[in-house]
Amino acid sequence: MSKRLDYNQIAPAGAKALGGVYGYVLQSGLPPVLVELVYLRISQINNCAYCLDMHTRDLLKKGQQIEKIALVQAWREAGNLFDARERAALAWAETVTRVAETGxxxxxxxxxYAEFNERELTDLTIAIGLMNAYNRMAISFRNTPQAALEK
Known part of the structure; x- marks a missing residue:
């Protein structure tokens, strides 16, 4: 599959705006690993190869074990591998990502809300919306995963 267009070059102001939201999420105070786990789960739901590759690599760089990364899509069956906040964040990410189905x-x-205060839940939802936007951009314009470029 070949890339359709480079939206970063075509609409740099739009890409910068998304980057501003990404920067906001980074400084929000949410744990970086938790955010990356959420990004990975959203990318799994949306089947975004580019983002799956990127977030897997980012989690490995953050010291996460491959076993945990491999079980993100089955986090409910992974026992205590995911803590209560991670499980709550992953469940929230799933229902918000599938909003048309779940409401x-x-x-x-x-x-x-039992695991996150109002600010954290708002920031988490912003992160979820952002990753859904990034997934849609990468899928629509066929961003190539880094792993495919290395072959």
Whole structure:
């Protein structure tokens, strides 16, 4: 599959705006590994090869074990490998990413709110929205995963 266009070059102001949101999330105070786990899960749901590759690499650089990374898509069955906040964040990421199907039910909100304060939950939701936007850009314009470039 070949890249369709380079949106960073075509719309640099738009790319910079997304980058500004990314920077906001980085400084939000949410744990970086938690955010990367959420980004990876969203990218799994959306089948974004480019982002799957990138977030897997980022989690490895952050010292996460391959076993944990491999089980992100099955986090519910992974026992205590994921802590309570990670499980809440992954569940919230799933329901928000699948908003058209889930409607983000009250039970999902209450479960997330039990682990995150209002600011954290707002910032987490911003991060989820951002990754969904990035996934849609990468998939639509066929960004090539780094792993495919290394072959």
């Amino acid at each position: 983000v039910p009250d039970e999902a909100y209450e479960a997330a």
